[in-house]
Amino acid sequence: MRAAAIALxxxxxxxxxxxxxxxxxxxxERDAILLHGPWPPAAAPxxxxxxxxxxxxxxxGQKLFFDIRLSRDxxxxxxxCHIPAQAFADGRPRGEGIxxxxxxxxxxANLQGRRxxxxxxxxxxxxxxSLHPIVDERELAATGxxxxxxxxxxxxxxxxxxxxxETFLVxxxxxxxxxxxxxxxxxxxxxxxxxxxxxGDAAAMAAYPAAAARGLKLFVGRGQCxxxxxxxxxxxxxxxxxxINFFLGPDGVDRGRHGGITALRASPFNLLGRHSxxxxxxxxxxxxxxxxxxxxxGEFAVPSLRGVAxxxxxxxxxxxxxxxxxxxxxxxxxxDRLHQDGQLILQPLRLTDGELADLVAFLETL
Amino acid sequence: xxxxxxxxxxxxAGPALACGPGTVVGPQGGQLAYRVDPAPAVGRMVAVEVxxxxxxxxxxxxxRMPQHGHGLNYRPRISAEGPGRYRVxxxxxxxxxxxxxxxxxxxxxxxxxxxxxxxxxx
Numbered sequence: 001m002r003a004a005a006i007a008l009x010x011x012x013x014x015x016x017x018x019x020x021x022x023x024x025x026x027x028x029e030r031d032a033i034l035l036h037g038p039w040p041p042a043a044a045p046x047x048x049x050x051x052x053x054x055x056x057x058x059x060x061g062q063k064l065f066f067d068i069r070l071s072r073d074x075x076x077x078x079x080x081c082h083i084p085a086q087a088f089a090d091g092r093p094r095g096e097g098i099x100x101x102x103x104x105x106x107x108x109a110n111l112q113g114r115r116x117x118x119x120x121x122x123x124x125x126x127x128x129x130s131l132h133p134i135v136d137e138r139e140l141a142a143t144g145x146x147x148x149x150x151x152x153x154x155x156x157x158x159x160x161x162x163x164x165x166e167t168f169l170v171x172x173x174x175x176x177x178x179x180x181x182x183x184x185x186x187x188x189x190x191x192x193x194x195x196x197x198x199x200g201d202a203a204a205m206a207a208y209p210a211a212a213a214r215g216l217k218l219f220v221g222r223g224q225c226x227x228x229x230x231x232x233x234x235x236x237x238x239x240x241x242x243x244i245n246f247f248l249g250p251d252g253v254d255r256g257r258h259g260g261i262t263a264l265r266a267s268p269f270n271l272l273g274r275h276s277x278x279x280x281x282x283x284x285x286x287x288x289x290x291x292x293x294x295x296x297x298g299e300f301a302v303p304s305l306r307g308v309a310x311x312x313x314x315x316x317x318x319x320x321x322x323x324x325x326x327x328x329x330x331x332x333x334x335x336d337r338l339h340q341d342g343q344l345i346l347q348p349l350r351l352t353d354g355e356l357a358d359l360v361a362f363l364e365t366l
Numbered sequence: 367x368x369x370x371x372x373x374x375x376x377x378x379a380g381p382a383l384a385c386g387p388g389t390v391v392g393p394q395g396g397q398l399a400y401r402v403d404p405a406p407a408v409g410r411m412v413a414v415e416v417x418x419x420x421x422x423x424x425x426x427x428x429x430r431m432p433q434h435g436h437g438l439n440y441r442p443r444i445s446a447e448g449p450g451r452y453r454v455x456x457x458x459x460x461x462x463x464x465x466x467x468x469x470x471x472x473x474x475x476x477x478x479x480x481x482x483x484x485x486x487x488x
Contacts, residue, residue: 035462035488115409227461230408237409238439238460285411289440289456344435 022213023205030197032220037194037232039306040184044113047278048271049127051174052181056158061179064172069150070134072141073098078133078176081105087310088183093318097139102254104318107311110304112181115237115286119300119316120260124287125276126180128269131173144169166268170275185307189365190216208365215362218355223330224345225359234305234366239296242346243329243337244315246298256316257299261292295339309364327351327359398422398469398480406486408462411440416452418471424452425477426470433464459486 025033043053051057064070065078081095082088088108095101103119111117117129133139134147144165148155155162155171162168189208193216196204219225230236239257246254255262264270264287271284278284300316314320320329331351338346351359399417406412418424427444430437442456459465462485469480 031487227463230462236460285456286440286458289411289442289458291439291441293439295436344433 022210022217023202023208025197025217029217029220032226033194033216034198035231036226036234037191037198039187039191039194039232041113041232043181046112046125046127046177046181047280047282048125048276048284049174049177050277051127051158051171051178054158054178057175057178058182059179060154060158061175061177062182063154064151064176065179070140070142070147070172072143072146076140078130078140081139082108087307089311091312093313095139097133097136098141099138101138102248103316104313106303107307108180109183109185110233110306111177111183116239116260116301118260120256120263121239121301122260122263122267123269124264124271124284125269126177127170127174128267128271130176130180131169131269134169134173147172167275170269188306190362193365209361211358211361212365213362214355215358215360218351218359219362223349223351223359225330227345228302229305234308235302237302239299239301240346241295241298241300241339242315243333243335244300244317244319245337246300246317254316255297257301258292258296261290261296264290265292298339305363305366308366323360323363324356327356327363331356398424398471400467400469402457406459406465406484407488408459408486411456411458414442414454414457414467415447416454416469418450418452421473422450423472424469425472426468427454428468429457429459430466430468431461431463432466434461462486462488 046052051061065082068074068077070077076097081090081097082105083090090096090105092105094103095105106119111126114126115121115124117123117126118132123129123132134142135144144167148162148165148168151172152168155168155175158175159171162171189212193205193208193213196202196208219229228236228238228240239260241256246256248254267273269275271278271281271287276284281288308314309323312322314323314326315329320326330346331349333346333348335347349355397419399419401415403413403415404410414427416424416427424444427442428437429442438457439460440456440458442454444452444454447453464483465486466481466483469482471478471480
């Protein structure tokens with residue numbers, strides 16, 4: 001049995017009596033909260049990308065991110081869908097490239113050091129993930145040869161001449177990745193609260209909204225949200241099926257993680273391939289060992305929750321318009337829509353209206 | 367830092383052979399020792415070094431979360447490092463909580479499944 005709730009370092013006397021309860025956490029809750037920081041994390045260059053952390057490559061990547069020359073028809077760029085003023089997402093349920101896309105446009109932030117990228121994790125590096133929209137016929141529909149014709153001087157100034165069109169394309173993607181690695185969400189009220197909790201600063205803790213503190217208690221406690229939304233980025237970096245529809249019209253299906261692993265293994269751009277700049281393949285362990293499982297069907301990435309209030313709508317298909325809708329989905333989750341070999345801890349939370357509002361208040365502090 | 371653990375097995379008593387420095391041989395003889403390298407943490411890829419005592423052979427390995435109804439998202443690979451010694455690579459705990467190691471071992475032609483529970487807390 002868990003230890004009885006502990007008063008925070010005997011400092012609760014500093015709180016008004018009516019405000020104290022939401023700031024009392026037992027040891028397990030306190031430990032879980034502290035695991036969500038500190039923030040921001042230390043930057044660590046990607047060993048598979050020789051452009052990672054290189055100021056010249058970052059500058060080139062930033063320029064190209066907004067450059068329509070990356071598209072076949074010179075009419076769109078990365079920023080057409082990843083709009084800076086909208087958390088580098090687009091606010092639509094599903095992306096709109098040259099043709100409609102099947103999934104929600106993921107907000108771009110805190111991308112460095114992840115194991116997998118994209119809703120299905122088909123990429124094991126940020127540079128590989130940055131390459132896919134360039135060549136996808138539904139998105140920018142360009143080719144390595146086309147980019148080489150257009151961008152050779154800028155490319156060569158940073159990377160030197162490329163041996164072939166494919167390498168040229170990868171280099172461009174590596175510059176884009178180097179830029180995107182610099183997109184880090186700022187410290188938020190939760191971070192101040194978390195750090196105050198760690199050092200036992202009751203006065204600083206009291207500045208955190210009471211509703212958010214109650215929501216945090218649910219998040220790390222009864223809600224079990226922190227099991228998947230784990231760590232400083234509020235994601236364990238993996239995939240799950242959470243009862244969201246993955247059929248595409250009457251005849252199609254979005255395989256989710258199952259398709260992602262299949263594509264990863266077939267890709268010449270994965271970390272085991274020739275384009276990785278890490279001769280020791282030091283970060284390729286997950287690629288080497290990832291398992292293709294039946295339950296991967298309909299699984300999608302556990303997204304980071306940092307900055308989540310800015311990136312509506314939600315879920316892989318953008319089917320939930322607001323954070324209240326997301327919390328409501330988990331509160332009333334339909335177990336019949338989950339895999340039988342899926343996550344058993346997903347159970348309807350049946351939250352009260354007040355609890356739903358508290359969880360949303362907490363998410364808005366991330 | 368390495369986490370060193372010992373798993374006592376409920377096998378039929380046999381000749382108790384010490385299987386390595388630091389290994390504790392239990393009263394029933396059959397034992398398997400393991401250590402996780404590096405220490406377990408969510409999202410960290412680790413290996414498990416196994417020393418099988420008393421003529422045991424390690425045929426299979428897995429890790430799972432019984433309360434969650436699932437195992438790893440990764441497929442570990444076993445390599446023999448010497449007599450009775452194995453290294454299992456490619457283990458990544460993707461959630462905090464109660465995990466269980468599963469060792470499939472063989473002794474004198476008899477296959478057995480041995481388990482041990484532990485928690486990943488960080």
